[in-house]
Amino acid sequence: xxxxxxxxxxxxxxxxxxxLLGTLALGTGAVLTGCTRPPLAREAAAGxxxxxxxxxxxxxxxxxxxxxxxAAALTEQQLAAVAQRHQGRTxxxxxxxxxxxxxxxxxxxVALTFDACGGPGGAGVDTALLALLRAEQIPATLFLNSxxxxxxxxxxxxxxADDLFELANHGTRHLPLSVSGRSAYGITGxxxxxxxxxxxxxNHDLLTRxxxxxxxxxxxxxxxxxxxxxxxxxxxxxxxxxxxxxxxAGATFTTGQVASAVGAARHGSIVISHMNQPKGMTxxxxxxxxxxxxxxxxxxxxxxDLGLR
Ligand SMILES: [Zn+2]
Numbered sequence: 159x160x161x162x163x164x165x166x167x168x169x170x171x172x173x174x175x176x177x178l179l180g181t182l183a184l185g186t187g188a189v190l191t192g193c194t195r196p197p198l199a200r201e202a203a204a205g206x207x208x209x210x211x212x213x214x215x216x217x218x219x220x221x222x223x224x225x226x227x228x229a230a231a232l233t234e235q236q237l238a239a240v241a242q243r244h245q246g247r248t249x250x251x252x253x254x255x256x257x258x259x260x261x262x263x264x265x266x267x268v269a270l271t272f273d274a275c276g277g278p279g280g281a282g283v284d285t286a287l288l289a290l291l292r293a294e295q296i297p298a299t300l301f302l303n304s305x306x307x308x309x310x311x312x313x314x315x316x317x318x319a320d321d322l323f324e325l326a327n328h329g330t331r332h333l334p335l336s337v338s339g340r341s342a343y344g345i346t347g348x349x350x351x352x353x354x355x356x357x358x359x360x361n362h363d364l365l366t367r368x369x370x371x372x373x374x375x376x377x378x379x380x381x382x383x384x385x386x387x388x389x390x391x392x393x394x395x396x397x398x399x400x401x402x403x404x405x406x407a408g409a410t411f412t413t414g415q416v417a418s419a420v421g422a423a424r425h426g427s428i429v430i431s432h433m434n435q436p437k438g439m440t441x442x443x444x445x446x447x448x449x450x451x452x453x454x455x456x457x458x459x460x461x462x463d464l465g466l467r
Contacts, residue, residue, distance in 0.1 A: 276305025416443020
């Protein structure tokens with residue numbers, strides 16, 4: 159594990175130190191889903207380190223967003239007020255299913271969500287997965303981290319302009335969301351109320367500039383929250399979202415495991431997978447699962463279409 163100096167140029171008013179990529183477990187299954195996956199077997203065999211840069215066809219140079227923001231970013235006054243409201247409070251819960259985090263919807267459709275975590279080994283693009291979703295016309299919600307956006311600005315603009323996709327907030331430094339510095343999988347989380355506010359608001363601003371509208375959904379790096387952090391996310395106007403289906407275990411699943419996990423989605427499921435690990439088998443697994451789900455009558459929706467609260 160190494161720290162990742164955040165190279166964000168956009169979020170200048172934030173104190174950006176190191177971002178660490180996440181892993182997480184689903185329930186008692188202890189299955190990884192985050193970005194700090196070990197090298198895949200074939201990478202290890204080839205002696206190659208996990209990819210640390212953007213995939214071919216993307217750019218690592220910043221380019222101006224084509225979107226014209228129509229929504230105002232959160233003001234420092236608003237951020238300070240939210241921080242003040244929760245200052246000194248003691249969290250009572252910590253985990254993936256903290257009260258107030260949405261895990262499923264009450265609707266019939268399945269919501270596919272894909273995280274793009276950024277940072278070392280996490281700034282790639284699963285172009286096969288995106289092509290599959292577009293070919294099958296499957297709507298999805300893409301949780302983008304600031305570091306991934308910075309490494310893939312041209313693609314981020316492209317995704318923002320595609321109505322098939324909805325862009326959501328995967329944090330600024332990709333940290334577990336804690337008011338007291340709690341860790342998940344060895345990754346130290348945000349250490350104060352103000353750091354929670356900044357972790358949400360930094361990427362909130364970046365996404366607002368990218369898409370022209372404020373993001374509505376949040377998932378932190380590692381997907382861990384404490385209960386105070388959950389309330390802070392909501393006070394900043396976003397809905398904390400996790401999942402009931404772990405689709406790719408941080409892109410470590412085999413094709414068969416992805417197909418099986420995703421294939422188990424049922425009405426109201428929210429599925430988490432990753433779109434930043436092209437060397438994983440996520441796209442291959444979805445290529446098997448999606449036609450089967452369609453044949454079973456499952457339909458898909460972006461989170462925005464589900465009326466989440
Ligand atoms: Zn992530």
